[in-house]
Amino acid sequence: MKLGRLNHIGVATPSMEASIAYYRDVMGATKICEPFDLPAQGVRVCFVDTPGENGTNGTQIELIEPLGENSPIHGFIAKNPAGGQHHMCYEVPDIHEAKAWFEGLGKKVLGEPRIGAHGTLIFFVHPKDMNGVLTEIMETPKSGAGH
Amino acid sequence: MKLGRLNHIGVATPSMEASIAYYRDVMGATKICEPFDLPAQGVRVCFVDTPGENGTNGTQIELIEPLGENSPIHGFIAKNPAGGQHHMCYEVPDIHEAKAWFEGLGKKVLGEPRIGAHGTLIFFVHPKDMNGVLTEIMETPKSGAGH
Numbered sequence: 001m002k003l004g005r006l007n008h009i010g011v012a013t014p015s016m017e018a019s020i021a022y023y024r025d026v027m028g029a030t031k032i033c034e035p036f037d038l039p040a041q042g043v044r045v046c047f048v049d050t051p052g053e054n055g056t057n058g059t060q061i062e063l064i065e066p067l068g069e070n071s072p073i074h075g076f077i078a079k080n081p082a083g084g085q086h087h088m089c090y091e092v093p094d095i096h097e098a099k100a101w102f103e104g105l106g107k108k109v110l111g112e113p114r115i116g117a118h119g120t121l122i123f124f125v126h127p128k129d130m131n132g133v134l135t136e137i138m139e140t141p142k143s144g145a146g147h
Numbered sequence: 148m149k150l151g152r153l154n155h156i157g158v159a160t161p162s163m164e165a166s167i168a169y170y171r172d173v174m175g176a177t178k179i180c181e182p183f184d185l186p187a188q189g190v191r192v193c194f195v196d197t198p199g200e201n202g203t204n205g206t207q208i209e210l211i212e213p214l215g216e217n218s219p220i221h222g223f224i225a226k227n228p229a230g231g232q233h234h235m236c237y238e239v240p241d242i243h244e245a246k247a248w249f250e251g252l253g254k255k256v257l258g259e260p261r262i263g264a265h266g267t268l269i270f271f272v273h274p275k276d277m278n279g280v281l282t283e284i285m286e287t288p289k290s291g292a293g294h
Binding site: 001002003004005006009011012013018019022023026027028029030050051052053054056057058059061080082083084085086088090102105107127128130131132133 | 148149150151152153156158159160165166169170173174175176177195197198199200201203204205206208227229230231232233235237249252254274275277278279280
């Protein structure tokens with residue numbers, strides 16, 4: 001496998017509203033999407049754009065807030081009440097090839113590929129096998145560069 | 148302030164050697180710098196490049212390993228023995244203006260600006276004031292886009 005673009009950094013938050021205000025008023029973000037629910041993942045999501053080099057799109061920040069009682073990020077927020085860095089997401093050209101690659105290396109892929117926040121297939125790999133970082137692998141959207 | 152480029156994601160590791168092998172052999176990174184010591188910061192550092200859009204430089208991964216007995220990341224590694232995401236670093240055009248901005252908002256800036264891993268002035272802001280994320284602010288290198 002060849003390292004792909006760092007699509008986004010997932011940042012868990014106990015309050016989407018407060019986090020959006022922080023990125024807008026403290027960090028000076030100007031491109032912040034409307035938050036939306038991803039019930040299948042148990043999270044509410046909002047992307048904050050950062051500028052890349054030469055006018056390109058940079059790595060996004062994906063704010064994630066627990067949605068529903070069974071949200072997989074309740075535990076993270078319980079351990080980190082102020083929120084914090086939750087996962088790193090890299091793009092790949094083919095999600096099934098990527099899954100076979102990680103599984104071939106004995107990495108613990110968490111579930112089958114499913115539709116993620118950008119509308120393409122994604123899966124997560126367990127942090128214990130990934131240098132301590134919960135890692136999301138995402139198929140690059142066909143329409144562009146995964147933004 | 149206007150949101151700057153996400154220069155790098157700091158990832159703490161108990162073993163620089165194992166982390167470099169991970170990014171090279173599992174994630175497929177091809178541009179990995181030689182590790183070097185930053186004694187003033189108490190860390191050993193290695194940058195892993197990720198590709199940006201259209202051939203630009205993407206956000207880097209800064210691997211940091213404790214250096215010396217007083218390393219500020221000993222506590223993080225004690226809490227996260229496998230390592231993990233440690234900080235996020237944004238570029239700004241002027242480090243002193245940025246410091247005045249954050250202090251004017253009542254944010255806890257940790258120490259005076261000092262030379263960071265890219266050779267320009269940097270400071271950190273306490274995570275409690277920054278949406279739960281330890282945040283590094285770095286002056287963009289004059290020679291280019293902070294890479």
